[in-house]
Amino acid sequence: MRYTGGSKWKKHKLMMKNRNLQPHLPETAKFTPEILWNYLRKYNKVVFKPVIGRRGRNILKVSRLGESQYEIHLKNKKNIYTSEKETLSYIEKFIRKRKHSLQRTYIVQRYIDLAxxxxxxxxxxxxxxxxxxxxxxxxxxxxxxxxxxxxxxxxxxxxxxxxxxxxxxxxxxxxxxxxxxxxxxxxxxxxxxxxxxxxxxxxxxxxxxxxxxxxxxxxxxxxxxxxxxxxxxxxxxxxxxxxxxxxxxxxxxxxxxx
Ligand SMILES: Nc1ncnc2c1ncn2[C@@H]1O[C@H](COP(=O)(O)OP(=O)(O)OP(=O)(O)O)[C@@H](O)[C@H]1O
Ligand SMILES: [Mg+2]
The missing domain is CATH 3.30.470.20 (ATP-grasp fold, B domain)
Structure with a gap:
């Protein structure tokens, strides 16, 4: 496993300590189901990614489309889930696929609507x-x-x-x-x-x-x-x-x- 030192979570926390950087850091937290729903309520779109990055691999974009309707975007494919339970069960299965325990640690981050x-x-x-x-x-x-x-x-x-x-x-x-x-x-x-x-x-x-x-x-x-x-x-x-x-x-x- 390629390990480039320092988890995304650790680096995020470190940068957050500087007040001048705070407005430039998308809100981030370690994944828990509560955090995911919270962020989705707040931002509608979030990114779900491993703390140990692998050049864009294993990154999901989760969007809230409406009441209990979510879209999960992985690579160039999008799927729609019609309940919280279904959405969470996809994500939990996705996490379990990773072999190493470090790879199974994920963060949830506000999605930035990039130019x-x-x-x-x-x-x-x-x-x-x-x-x-x-x-x-x-x-x-x-x-x-x-x-x-x-x-x-x-x-x-x-x-x-x-x-x-x-x-x-x-x-x-x-x-x-x-x-x-x-x-x-x-x-x-x-x-x-x-x-x-x-x-x-x-x-x-x-x-x-x-x-x-x-x-x-x-x-x-x-x-x-x-x-x-x-x-x-x-x-x-x-x-x-x-x-x-x-x-x-x-x-x-x-x-x-x-
Ligand atoms: N919060 C976000 N909002 C919008 N796009 C994002 C966000 N997080 C990640 N992305 C997109 O996904 C890409 C990969 O994410 P990120 O750079 O965090 O991980 P990684 O490249 O897999 O990690 P590593 O560089 O350590 O291998 C980014 O370059 C960006 O295009
Ligand atoms: Mg990167």
Missing amino acids: TYENKPFDIRVVVQRRKGSSEWHVTGMVSKVAGKGFMVTNNGLSGGIVLPVTSALGKANDDIARNRKEIMKEIERVVLIATKRLASYWKKQTIMGLDVGVDREGHVWIIEGNLCPGIKNFYKLDDKTMYRRIKNIRRENNKII
Whole structure:
């Protein structure tokens, strides 16, 4: 089992300690049936995901369609359940399928209505780095991940989605977002640096961090999750390899220093 350190739940709790981050963190709690119904009443749509992420696998979107009517979206399939009992029994069966007990720990998170590119939701992977010996963090790369057709997760390995430069994705989202895309990118940078410092105060040896950032349809910036071992393949997929090279160079230099 790939384990990238730090459960989503632990990282969420850590980030929540910073008041300035709170408005940018979708409400999250460990799964219990009560939490699920509470959140569904409050938000109508939630995400149900394992605390140990697996690149978009085993993530459900649960939506409340009406009185005792729920929709569960897994991969590119949606099913409707017509009672609380049926819905919960699907979810409990889903949890039991996982082999390891750690994999059976799930969180419920408010679903963020992500901005879309050609009607497909996208989020943004932001890479933040520092040089060994320095405590100054810098955003060294940002790339948009667009979900594949019919998927709610944007991880492109799983959903078959594409990557795009952030300005292109924001520029093709709704008019408000397109118009304000420069300010939104600045806001992403600001929020992500606060989140990174917060996580780095616990994982002191980290020199790289990857944050999944969502921009909702109103242009508000949300931190979906923080990754301690971010992959950088998505940056290689862009035509312009500047960010990819920059990230790799800093990483290489850091690896040389013991
Ligand atoms: N609360 C949310 N609202 C909207 N979309 C979400 C939400 N949570 C997750 N997603 C979508 O699902 C994708 C995967 O979720 P997340 O990044 O939390 O887990 P993961 O990628 O499987 O974990 P890991 O990176 O540790 O392997 C996100 O990139 C995003 O597209
Ligand atoms: Mg992720």
